[in-house]
Each structure stands twice: as C-alpha cells, then as structure tokens.
Amino acid sequence: MADENIQKPLQFEGHRHLTTRLLLATLTGRPIRISKIRPSSTRPGLTPYETNFIRLLDSITNGAQIQFSMTGTTLVYRPGLITGSAEGLGAMGGVVRHEIPKECSRRGVSWWLIPLALLAPFSKGAVNVVLHGEGCITAATTAGDVSVDTVRTAILPLYKNFGIERNIELRVLKRSCAPSQGRGAGGEVQLVFGHQVRLPKTLHLMNKGRVKRIRGVAYAVGVSGSNNQRMIETARGVLNKFVPDTYIFSDVSSASLIPTYSKTEPNSKTKGAVGFGLSLVAESSTNCLYSADVASPPQGGTTPEDIGKQCAYQLLEKISHGGCVEVTAADTILMLMAMGTEDVGRVCLGREVLGSESVVQLGRDVRVFTGVAWGFRGKGGDDEEDEIVVSVVGRGVGNVGRKIG
C-alpha cells in the first residue's frame, strides 16, 4: 500500500551500537537493515536483551515493522511514529508495563532507560513506562551499564540544557543488584517523561567550569545498611580533600521477592539478587556533570571499602578526562544536538571522551542517517588541556508527531 514512497533501508553490519542505530532510525524515520549480527558466534543472532529492546521500541511506537531472518543475524527495521504511552497501544491506564525476562539479566536497566529517555522528548504523547521483571537490574553492572541513580542524577538533568525539563521522573520502585548465573533480579523502575518538544534548543557548552560539589547515592539491596556507611566513608575520605561539599545519601532496601510460579507451591517466592553499590555525581560551576558508578559483583567477595574507593577514583578519572560532557552522557547530548534545530550547536569534549568507541561510531552513524558530519577543532585556549570543540548541525525536523498533532 505504501509502496510508492518506500525508502531503501540503510545498510549496517555487526551487533555493536544496535541501540544507537535503532534510535537514529526511529528519530530520523529511516528504515535500516542490519546484517551479520554475530554470524560466527556459537549463539548467532540477536541476544535476548537486544530483542527485548526492540520489543520496547515496538510498544512505544506505532506502525513499526520489524523483520528478523531465520537465524536472527539480519534485522530489518522500519520505524513508526513515536506515540509514547498512548492508550490502546499497549498502555494500561497510561502506563506501558514492559517486562524484562530473566535471560536479559546481563545488562542493567539503564541500557533500556537511556535510549528510551532519548526517544521520549520526540514522542507524540507522554511516555510512562514501567520496566520490571527478573532481568531488571537497577544497580550498576559489570557489563558497564550505569545504575538507575546515575541515570536520574547525571543524565536526565542534562535534558534541561535543551529546554526539556518539566514533568520528568524516574522512580525506583524496587531495587535490585546484578544476579549470579541463573537467578533473577526483580527490580522495578518507572520512567515518566511528560515534556515533549518540537525541537530541542541549540546547545552551546564550551566552559566546563570547576567542580563545586559532589553528591551521590549509596545503595544496599538485601544486605546490611552498614555497607552503605562504609562505602560512604571511604569515598568521602578520598573526595573530601578535593571538594569539601561532598555528601552521599544512603538508600537501604530489602531484596525484592520474585514469585516462582511453581505448581506445587503457587505462593512461593524467591529472593532477588542482593548487593550494594555507589553512584557519584560531580557538578561543576557551569552545571556540567561527571558521574561514576561501581557496584558489587554478583559473586560477591569485595568489601564496601573497595567499592567506595574505586568509585571515588573513577569519578576523579572522569573529571580528569575534561570536557563538558563525560562519556556516559556523551551519546545523549550529541544525539539530542543532532536532532535539534537547524543550527550549529557546539560542545566541548575531552579527547578521551571523543575518542571512545561509542562516540566515534555515533558520529559516523549520524553522518549516514542525516548526511551531515560533525566538525572538530581544538579549543585553542591558553590552558594546555586536550579539549576539542565538536560542532553539530541539527537536523531541524524534530518531533514529527508534535508537528502534525
């Protein structure tokens, strides 16, 4: 029926950067075809968490077409309109409940949340999604995903720079840590994103300022709250020397109970994964944010002191990389800039941040999707710091759903 203006899909290869490619496809409205997804692996094709993300994408958009090949090594995605949590399209009472099953427990829930938050400002209606299930890990994971607290305190505030600030909430309904093999996590997170815009504002972020305060959240799930105190004490021992305005909040919660659904005992429940972790956020005088995140590994065996110290050092390292945006938030910032007004936005990035694999690939992918490349130049200040100014031209299309409706 829509054959008259069918677009040829953009071709990609490999399983890497799947979420950013799917995001760019959805935001720009271009169909994509990704082939050679783990062709030589013993488990070829998409992993459970990747398919689960595609499911989530499907539930907040309308009219998307997804095709897998038989082996799952090829994916064709034709994006639909981002409708958000519109009634009648999978939402119950204005809330989309998305389950993350046990097989997906290799990634933290931030792997779903950060792309979802990126789609939300361009949605037609408000986005209200509850992520739950046995694979929902709210803590940081060893795979490199940050914790929910970092998403809330270090990534969501950045949307304010683009004029997106109202009605954004990220509630942690149940906390959970990374589970050991074959066990469930059982976390629950709700993202409410009620501020939709036509176009994000153009960003000019050139001055990183100086770090003026450090905040953080120490969380203990199903273990003693004294772990929090120990983490906090060590982290403060490291950080207080640099920034006196350091405060780390403590959050103690019990492990979530997961129903087993066994036939013999229908009401039996098992405990979700336990552990502890620390999330730190440093804020500079010009409102740039740097974050660090460390959690206890699922097999245990690390002291809270180690976690606290590691996290504090990680934060110092992130700050030492320089630039106005750190590496976990770089994708968000750059993508929002690329989707912004048809104007040149500038952001100052540290050399290490810009040189990271995800940012480089994002730059290439943005060029493929929008046809506009980024510009780089050295900052050229009097200080001898390795900072590069990235100029990004916005696409100027923005929110299609808002324009029509």
Place this chain on the structure above:
Amino acid sequence: MPATLGKRKRVTREELASPSSGSQESGGEDLRALFRRAFEAKFKPVDIEPVKKKSRQVEVEEEDEEEDSDWSGISSEDADGVEVVEHAGTRWDNNDKASKAETRAFMSAKPPTLSASATPKPAAKPADDAIEISHLKNDVELQSLLRESTLLSTHAPTYSTRTSAAPTRSKLTDAHLQSLGAKSSIFAQKKMPMSHRKGIEAKGMLREGKRRAEAKENGIVLEREKKERKVVGKRERGIGGPNVGRFKGGTLTLSRKDVASITRDGGGGGRGRGKGKRGKR
C-alpha cells in the same frame, strides 16, 4: 622497632618508662649523620665529638628483664599482640545530616535540579536589640489603639473608659479576639426565634446587596463575594437499603463515584500502581 605502616603498636611499659627509647635515639643519630654529611659536602668538616649517651637505661632494662623472668606467662612479643588495622584513612563524622530540603531535592524521583540546593541560610537576627523590641511593642500598641479608636469615638469620649465601662470593655475584647482570628463575634446571639434570625439575615443580605449595587454604580471595585457552599453530609439511610448506590424502582443505580470506589478497592492494584497514581498528581 621496625617501621610498620598502618598498624598502631601498643606502647609497652619499657618504652613508656624510658624517657628516650633506643629506636628514637638511633633514628635521631641517623638524621644527624645525614645532616652532617650534607653539611660536610658543602663546607669543611666540623670536629664535634658525638655526645655520649648515658648507659643507665641499659641497666634499667636488665632489671626489668630480671623481674619478668619470674613470671613466665606471656612472652613480651604477645604483649603487643592487639593490632589495630584501619582500612579507611580518615574518619568523617556522619553526624552532619543533609537538610530535609536537600534530601528531597536529590533523593526524590525527579532528576535533581542543577545547583538548586544552594539555599541561602536565614541570617541570624539580633534578637537582643532593645530599640527594636521597644519599636515592636509600640507598634502593637498603635495597632490596638487604631482598632479601638472607632469604639472610643462613638461610645465614650475619653480613653479612661478602656478599663472602666463594662460594655465598651467587652467590645474591645471582641475586637481583639477577632483580630486574633476568632471565628465569630462574642456578641453573636446563639439562640433566638427563627423569624428573628431570618429577619436579621435577610436584612443583612439586603444591606450587602445595596452596598454592592451602589459600588457598582459608582464604579468601585469591592472585595470578592464569598460564596457559602452548602455542606451536604452523609444522608441517613433506612434499614435494608443498599450499601452502595441507589435502589429505585427495582434497579440498583451506581454513580460513577461508586463504581470508582468499588474498582479501586477490589482490584488490589498493588504497590507499583498506587505509587504511579500518587506521582501523577
């Protein structure tokens, strides 16, 4: 004594007894030698005889050992067996709790607003300022005087009536009470025949309406009219009536409110949903 980092050894009695222990002495000797060598490298060597140490402390130690030899319970190695191992370098007292506002700003579901919690602390007021206190007192006096001035002018010519004449005094009290926030005047009559009450209310309404009409004609903007809402309490129901809804003509009619109350309670929506509702407001 070997240098042990991070461990605090217990100070033994011998060390305490001797004013300058051997290890410190040797350390001092080393330092002095170092300084001397550095000095000699630059300038001419200086001939200074090293100061002889008194050999008394050796004797003391020997005596101690003799005394200890009688008791062969625990060896001296075990005396400092308790080792304090501190993982954290420095201690920060966690007594300084974050303020409630800051906790709310950072730990709520909302992303923390950038640099919002820098709340200015209320400046401490110089409370013991005598002039300020007297000013405040005079102010209160003046206020009450102004309030009472209408009564004075109409009822009694002099200020002395403030304490003497009974009706004026109670009027003053009434004015004071009303200024403090009393709900009704103490002169408001509680009981009276219905017709009187109706008449008074009607007259009041008439007066108010007249005042408003006049004001409107003259183009004066008056205060907004207070609309009194009728408070509808729960109606007493007869025996055998339905718990919920209205039963009329053989049919049970449920209002939207009733339906909502039933479904909300009976569904057992769970924690997550309840929270979601709360946040939506």
